Amino acid sequence: MSLTCFIRYQIDPFQRAAFQRYAEAWGRIIPRCGGNLLGYFLPHEGTNDIAWGLIGFDDLAAYERYRAVLRQDAEGRANFELAQTQRFILREERTWLDDVASTLNQPRQVRP
Known part of the structure; x- marks a missing residue:
């Protein structure tokens, strides 16, 4: 893995459970489609409307292959539609990061 897609979500804090179900579905979908899911994270204390998802890829070509497979995945399409219908994601930002492998x-x- 050399690239990580860092996704920052602004969520509706009153629909936290809906976002959790959405994230849990990605836990099945992303690995099946070729991504290395590092995890989804919900707010615990402090700011109550920011969540994160991190997905690793070997390179941008691997990401493009993942996207092509994802477009054909019925559960993936249904999960996107769920988020659009229920509107628990208010904003989504993606940042690409180079991994520091060491x-x-x-x-x-x-420590003893």
């Missing part, structure tokens, strides 16, 4: 998945160090 920092990924570092084990936690336990």
Whole structure:
């Protein structure tokens, strides 16, 4: 993995459960379509209307293949339609990040 798509969502805080179901569906869809799902994250404390999703790809060509497969995925299309119909996502921003490979998945160090 060398690229991460960082998605920032502004959500309707009164529809948090709907966004959670949406994110859980992506947990099935994204890996099936070829993306490396790093996770979705809901607000816990503080700001109550910002959520994140992170998806990794080997390169932009892998992302383009993923997008082509995703367009054909019935559950993926239904999940997009759910979000549009229920309007729990108010705004979505995408940022592409280069991974710093030496920092990924570092084990936690336990001190005695």
